[in-house]
Amino acid sequence: MFDYAILVYPAANRVYADASPALLRAELAAFGPALSTEPGEVTERELGGVGYVTFSTAERLSEKDVALLSNLSSLYALFELSEDLLRPVRIRPLDKFDSDLLTIQKYQGKTNELFTKLLLNVTILSTIDGFGRRQHVLDPLCGRGTTLNQAMMYGFDATGVELDRKDFESYQKFIVTWLRGKRIKHTAESGQLRRNKVKLGQRLEIEFGLTKEAYKAGETRRITYLNCDTLLTTELLRANSADVIVTDAPYGVQHGSHQAETLSRSPRELLAAAVPIWARALRAGGAIGLSWNTHVVKRDELADILKDAGLEVRTDLADFSHRVDQAILRDLIVARKPRS
Numbered sequence: 001m002f003d004y005a006i007l008v009y010p011a012a013n014r015v016y017a018d019a020s021p022a023l024l025r026a027e028l029a030a031f032g033p034a035l036s037t038e039p040g041e042v043t044e045r046e047l048g049g050v051g052y053v054t055f056s057t058a059e060r061l062s063e064k065d066v067a068l069l070s071n072l073s074s075l076y077a078l079f080e081l082s083e084d085l086l087r088p089v090r091i092r093p094l095d096k097f098d099s100d101l102l103t104i105q106k107y108q109g110k111t112n113e114l115f116t117k118l119l120l121n122v123t124i125l126s127t128i129d130g131f132g133r134r135q136h137v138l139d140p141l142c143g144r145g146t147t148l149n150q151a152m153m154y155g156f157d158a159t160g161v162e163l164d165r166k167d168f169e170s171y172q173k174f175i176v177t178w179l180r181g182k183r184i185k186h187t188a189e190s191g192q193l194r195r196n197k198v199k200l201g202q203r204l205e206i207e208f209g210l211t212k213e214a215y216k217a218g219e220t221r222r223i224t225y226l227n228c229d230t231l232l233t234t235e236l237l238r239a240n241s242a243d244v245i246v247t248d249a250p251y252g253v254q255h256g257s258h259q260a261e262t263l264s265r266s267p268r269e270l271l272a273a274a275v276p277i278w279a280r281a282l283r284a285g286g287a288i289g290l291s292w293n294t295h296v297v298k299r300d301e302l303a304d305i306l307k308d309a310g311l312e313v314r315t316d317l318a319d320f321s322h323r324v325d326q327a328i329l330r331d332l333i334v335a336r337k338p339r340s
Contacts (some may be wrong), residue, residue, distance in 0.1 A: 002060045003081040004089070005045070005052040009074045009114060016112050019322035023118060024053050024074045026318035030122045031072065034130055035065045047084060054081065067092045068131060071154075073118035094131070096155045096210050098182070105144060105174055111248040115291070116146045118320075119332055120154075123246050123289030126314060126334045138242035140230045140278050145171040147246055148223055155210055159224040159242070161233055165202070168227035172204050175223070184208055185215035193228055195235060201227035233277050240283040249292040268297045272305050279309040284339045291332040294321065302333055311335035 008024060011017040021044050032038040039055040046052070060080075061069070069078065070091035079086035102113040124131055135156045139147035142160030144167050151158035162168060172190060179186045186208035193203040204225040209215025226236055249267050271290075282288060288311060292302065303313045313335045321331040 001056045001058065003054065003056050004039075004061070005047065005054045005079045005081045005086060006072070006075050007050070007052055007077040007079070009076040011074070011112070011114055013112055015323060015325065016114065020074045020114070021051060021053055023115075023320060023322060024072060026320050027072055027074075027118050027121060028053070028055060028069075029318045030125050031069060034068060034125055036062050037065065047081075047086065052079075061089070066090075070094075071117075071121060071131070073114045073121060094154045097153055097184075101149050101153060101178060102146065104178070105146070105170075107144065107170075110144065111146055111291075113146055113150070115330075116246075116248070117150050119248070119289050119291050120147065120150055120244070120246050122317065122320075122332065123244050123287045123334055126287035126289070126336055127243060128285030128339065129243075133243075135243040136241065138233075138237070138245045138278070138281060139247050140233050140245065140274065141247045141250060142225070143167050143248075145175065145225065148225070149175075152208075152221070152223060155221060157222045159226065159237065161226045161228065161230050161236075163201075163227070163229055165227060168202055168204070168225060171225060175206065179206070179208060185212050193226060193236075195232070200229070200232060200236075203227065230274050231277055233274075234280045237281045239280050242281045243283055243286045245278055245282055245286070245288040247290060249290055249297075266296065267292065268301060268305075271297070271302065275305050276309040279311055279337065282337045284337055287334055287336045289332060289334045291330055293324075293327075294329045294331050295327065299331065299333065303335075306333070306335040311337055 006024065008020050011020055025042050028039055028042055037057040037059040039057055042055040044051060045054045066089060070093040078089040078091050080089055124135060137151040137156050137158040140161045142148060142162045145160055148158045148160045176188050186206055188206045190202065190204045193200045206223040207220045209220050249271060278288065306313050317334060321329060324330050
């Protein structure tokens with residue numbers, strides 16, 4: 001047996017930091033089937049007065065295994081454990097850019113960037129290809145773009161849909177300033193978003209290279225932000241064009257849809273209307289991952305909404321529920337789109 005220890009990332013948010021070890025254990029279980037040797041005996045342990053998440057494997061982790069585990073959302077450092085001695089294992093995450101792409105933005109209501117990465121990871125691992133291909137990520141309630149930035153960190157393409165004009169303007173200002181400040185080769189075009197001569201909102205299109213050489217060679221990635229009603233998603237995106245859909249469901253519907261104003265103020269009503277639309281944008285073999293406040297929508301209700309949209313809900317995931325504040329107990333749910 002080979003023993004390993006993960007030093008958990010020191011999250012600035014105290015409540016999330018307290019939940020991080022348990023969430024990391026659940027995330028590690030999701031990574032397990034993608035590894036050549038599946039982790040066992042996953043537990044929390046103190047070594048030298050510092051807390052670690054530890055696990056054992058029947059065989060030593062391969063370079064490919066280490067590269068995959070390097071993307072665990074709360075992994076700060078990985079060690080091979082021999083009795084009480086720690087031998088550092090060099091990690092090789094997918095990250096293409098500096099971490100400030102995710103951490104600079106600070107605002108009330110921001111989804112924790114570590115949790116955004118966790119949700120994206122678990123959803124990607126539920127697709128037919130996992131991390132084995134370049135993904136197109138869709139966040140249909142993207143706010144100020146934390147999911148878009150995480151997709152960008154991984155070198156993926158991403159599309160975000162958001163109704164709130166201020167969120168659109170804030171993201172546009174941030175990402176253009178950040179790209180310029182980092183001297184990343186890119187183009188950024190914005191303007192009105194129209195459909196059948198009707199103005200729906202604003203549109204931002206960014207094309208960038210992971211390196212200057214890649215940009216010059218035409219090897220680029222795209223970030224698209226559509227400032228419009230999320231219920232218009234499939235009118236603006238091709239069917240089966242997204243590999244992964246992830247979003248942190250709002251606790252009210254004001255940021256999701258004008259049409260939802262005629263519905264109940266419950267997020268359940270917005271999700272019931274939106275999930276079938278989002279599912280049409282998802283390719284066969286892709287997956288959708290949602291996080292939500294369990295105090296306002298029951299898991300069974302959300303599972304039924306996903307099933308009614310023709311998706312297969314995963315029931316084999318570990319428990320990801322955790323407290324955000326006194327009024328919010330957050331959890332996640334993932335479903336796949338059948339290949340046939």
